Amino acid sequence: MNNRAMRAFLYWVQEKRWLLIILLMGILLYWLPYPDSISVKGYRTFVISIMAISLIILEPIPLPATALLIAVLEVSFRIASPSEVARSYMSDSVFFIMGSLMMAVAIIHQGLDTRLAMGIIRITGNKVRNIVLGFTVISALLSSFIGEHTVAAMLLPVGLTLVKYASDKKPAPQLTAIILFSIAYGAIIGSIGTPSGGARNAIMIEYWKSATDSGQYLTYYQWMLMAYPLVIIQTVPAALLLGLVFKPEYKILDTPIRKLRVQVAKKGRLTAREFVAIGIFILTLLSWVFFNERIGMGIIAISGAILYMATGLVEWKDISNGTNWGVILLFAGAISLGVQMKNAGTALWISQSIISLFGGLMSEIKFLPYLINIGMTTILGNIMSSSGTVAVLGPITLSMNANPLYMGMTTAIVSSFGYFSAFAAPACMIIYSSGLVKVTDFLRAGWRVGLMSILTTILVIIFYWPLIIHLTNFK
Amino acid sequence: MRFLVGIKDTLEETRSTLRIAAKIANGFSADISVIYIGNKPKEIMASEVAMVRKSLSDWQIYHPGLEVLHWAFDALKEFGFLAGDALEFKPENLLEEKGRFRMILPEASGEKIRLILREGNLLNELKKETETRDYELAVIGASEDKRKIHKLIQFLDTSVLVVKNFQSKIEYKVLLCVDDSKATRRAVIFGARTARHLNAEVEVITVSKRKDFGRGYLNAHKWALKYLRLQKIRHSASLVNGNPVDAFLKKAGQDHIIVMGKGTQNEFLKFFRGSKPIHTAQLADCPVLVVKPFDK
Numbered sequence: 001m002n003n004r005a006m007r008a009f010l011y012w013v014q015e016k017r018w019l020l021i022i023l024l025m026g027i028l029l030y031w032l033p034y035p036d037s038i039s040v041k042g043y044r045t046f047v048i049s050i051m052a053i054s055l056i057i058l059e060p061i062p063l064p065a066t067a068l069l070i071a072v073l074e075v076s077f078r079i080a081s082p083s084e085v086a087r088s089y090m091s092d093s094v095f096f097i098m099g100s101l102m103m104a105v106a107i108i109h110q111g112l113d114t115r116l117a118m119g120i121i122r123i124t125g126n127k128v129r130n131i132v133l134g135f136t137v138i139s140a141l142l143s144s145f146i147g148e149h150t151v152a153a154m155l156l157p158v159g160l161t162l163v164k165y166a167s168d169k170k171p172a173p174q175l176t177a178i179i180l181f182s183i184a185y186g187a188i189i190g191s192i193g194t195p196s197g198g199a200r201n202a203i204m205i206e207y208w209k210s211a212t213d214s215g216q217y218l219t220y221y222q223w224m225l226m227a228y229p230l231v232i233i234q235t236v237p238a239a240l241l242l243g244l245v246f247k248p249e250y251k252i253l254d255t256p257i258r259k260l261r262v263q264v265a266k267k268g269r270l271t272a273r274e275f276v277a278i279g280i281f282i283l284t285l286l287s288w289v290f291f292n293e294r295i296g297m298g299i300i301a302i303s304g305a306i307l308y309m310a311t312g313l314v315e316w317k318d319i320s321n322g323t324n325w326g327v328i329l330l331f332a333g334a335i336s337l338g339v340q341m342k343n344a345g346t347a348l349w350i351s352q353s354i355i356s357l358f359g360g361l362m363s364e365i366k367f368l369p370y371l372i373n374i375g376m377t378t379i380l381g382n383i384m385s386s387s388g389t390v391a392v393l394g395p396i397t398l399s400m401n402a403n404p405l406y407m408g409m410t411t412a413i414v415s416s417f418g419y420f421s422a423f424a425a426p427a428c429m430i431i432y433s434s435g436l437v438k439v440t441d442f443l444r445a446g447w448r449v450g451l452m453s454i455l456t457t458i459l460v461i462i463f464y465w466p467l468i469i470h471l472t473n474f475k
Numbered sequence: 476m477r478f479l480v481g482i483k484d485t486l487e488e489t490r491s492t493l494r495i496a497a498k499i500a501n502g503f504s505a506d507i508s509v510i511y512i513g514n515k516p517k518e519i520m521a522s523e524v525a526m527v528r529k530s531l532s533d534w535q536i537y538h539p540g541l542e543v544l545h546w547a548f549d550a551l552k553e554f555g556f557l558a559g560d561a562l563e564f565k566p567e568n569l570l571e572e573k574g575r576f577r578m579i580l581p582e583a584s585g586e587k588i589r590l591i592l593r594e595g596n597l598l599n600e601l602k603k604e605t606e607t608r609d610y611e612l613a614v615i616g617a618s619e620d621k622r623k624i625h626k627l628i629q630f631l632d633t634s635v636l637v638v639k640n641f642q643s644k645i646e647y648k649v650l651l652c653v654d655d656s657k658a659t660r661r662a663v664i665f666g667a668r669t670a671r672h673l674n675a676e677v678e679v680i681t682v683s684k685r686k687d688f689g690r691g692y693l694n695a696h697k698w699a700l701k702y703l704r705l706q707k708i709r710h711s712a713s714l715v716n717g718n719p720v721d722a723f724l725k726k727a728g729q730d731h732i733i734v735m736g737k738g739t740q741n742e743f744l745k746f747f748r749g750s751k752p753i754h755t756a757q758l759a760d761c762p763v764l765v766v767k768p769f770d771k
Contacts, residue, residue, distance in 0.1 A: 006742040011630050063518050108526055149523040156527055157534040164536060324522035385519050429520045430527050435539025
């Protein structure tokens with residue numbers, strides 16, 4: 001091999017080092033003797049899970065390739081037949097993720113962000129404190145229904161325009177940070193409120209149906225009943241905590257608000273097109289609440305997307321370009337893996353191993369499984385994506401010795417607490433991509449808001465959920 | 476001839492990088508492509524981020540990194556690299572091409588400078604960029620991360636100038652490190668042209684680890700002196716015994732630009748153990764120019 005070819009080879013090796021390490025680890029684990037407490041299929045599924053998690057976190061190959069690799073390995077390792085694997089890749093949850101992403105593109109395409117800007121200005125006035133609270137509340141409210149990335153995409157231009165007008169004379173990094181974080185953290189908090197708040201919620205519903213023995217799951221309304229109080233409890237404290245971390249350079253934004261008002265006023269009154277766009281969304285939302293059990297959330301989401309296209313509000317080309325098809329494939333792969341983890345006994349084996357780590361404490365402290373769940377989910381949720389975390393941890397937490405409904409809800413809710421890192425939650429990634437906030441800002445603000453969220457979640461699990469289930473009797 | 480200048484922020488060190496790049500480019504009548512490499516969003520959220528950026532541009536809030544490019548553009552104007560006021564930076568002229576963004580500068584002198592925005596890992600993106608056009612030299616600011624300097628020098632197919640501690644007030648000399656490697660002659664030519672344009676004196680140094688100097692070393696040394704004499708460039712010369720990297724660093728101090736050829740030893744060994752140019756660039760307290768050999 002000449003020097004040039006050697007250099008090209010070395011470059012490839014250093015580029016793909018993580019892939020090589022993961023493959024080596026996979027091969028090594030595959031050939032290692034495995035414990036008696038797990039079946040061959042279960043152990044092989046465990047090997048695939050470890051490889052898939054590593055590939056998702058480190059991204060040495062494109063994520064859709066990871067998704068396809070899961071299918072290839074499931075068949076190659078004789079965990080399931082090709083038909084079974086193919087079937088496990090498509091479910092109502094995958095339809096839901098697909099439909100939601102398509103609807104998000106359609107909604108953003110309508111330019112409703114200017115309308116939102118006008119609404120926010122009217123409510124908050126020109127005081128920075130109120131503006132921050134306004135962004136957090138509106139962001140939380142909207143993201144409960146349409147997903148955090150859609151909300152962040154619509155509110156970020158409004159926030160940044162305000163910042164741009166305010167930074168005309170001198171830079172205002174603290175003001176920038178507090179406004180951007182109020183949008184992102186508001187969106188994260190809101191996304192736990194309903195099943196349509198994020199893909200992770202839909203994945204958990206799928207796991208309740210397919211990965212638990214009872215198959216019992218929460219309807220849209222029941223989910224709201226259990227999770228929405230958390231949204232209400234967390235929103236205002238989050239805005240207040242942000243005020244402790246970032247000290248804005250201005251207390252009042254008089255001129256910027258006036259300039260923003262002039263800018264958005266140019267759009268005039270709501271057009272018929274915008275009315276139809278909002279109407280379709282409300283129709284979809286009502287269908288989720290009232291018909292999800294009969295039709296399924298995925299079919300409703302897809303129907304919404306079809307309506308946007310049928311009415312000419314968005315073209316297929318825009319939907320096709322704006323939808324992350326690779327992510328849909330990834331979640332399909334992750335769900336398939338989750339189902340195999342349950343079927344092959346891997347999830348049970350991992351959860352039993354965790355339980356045995358804590359010995360007698362597990363039976364003495366009834367809340368311990370929840371604490372373990374919260375700990376594992378928070379850590380993985382801040383390394384991986386929230387949906388990826390639910391996809392991987394869901395079958396495990398559902399198999400731990402506790403109420404599957406509570407455990408599932410806890411996993412879905414806590415996985416969204418990606419406050420600590422810029423890369424875990426879509427809303428955080430979106431504000432980070434503006435280039436105006438630093439990674440350290442996420443740590444500074446994140447630990448406070450994260451701690452508050454965890455504490456309020458614990459309180460809700462202990463006091464509110466038993467009460468509401470007792471009162472409504474939907475267990 | 477084209478130079479590629481990688482920048483990451485608007486700090487004084489970056490300004491120095493641009494200043495020295497502009498000076499050398501003027502000497503070679505070279506075009507400059509300024510490249511800003513920003514953080515790449517995680518693939519799992521890439522389309523969401525792209526969608527947000529589109530909405531932001533509708534609100535006249537442009538891609539992060541554009542401000543840095545704008546700043547670099549103004550700095551190059553200030554250094555006299557770009558003549559005339561007609562050339563204007565318009566954020567709306569950012570064009571998305573295959574895996575990168577390029578600022579369109581439609582005026583006549585637009586070809587002398589290119590402004591490019593990429594996202595991802597520094598080495599990968601610089602390598603991809605050098606594959607799109609035939610660049611002669613990549614100019615980068617020194618990094619605290621020594622491994623990064625190592626990789627850039629080893630894997631980029633261009634000559635590499637690592638800018639550290641460049642101060643416009645200092646009258647720099649060129650320290651030409653000569654040995655028997657393939658790239659030495661090219662380094663001598665490159666160093667001589669740089670010295671001429673900077674009006675700097677050249678100090679030729681040849682270092683042998685042994686007590687005596689091999690014929691290859693002596694021939695290269697003589698050739699360098701002859702070339703400089705013919706080019707009528709002020710120069711001095713020294714033959715030193717000892718560790719080459721230590722000798723280069725001791726001689727260079729903070730007021731030299733070190734020019735040396737890219738090592739041509741086994742790439743595998745270079746990957747694990749480094750090379751003279753790599754160690755010099757990692758440890759020097761002044762700019763280091765590592766010149767690639769004639770045949771890539």
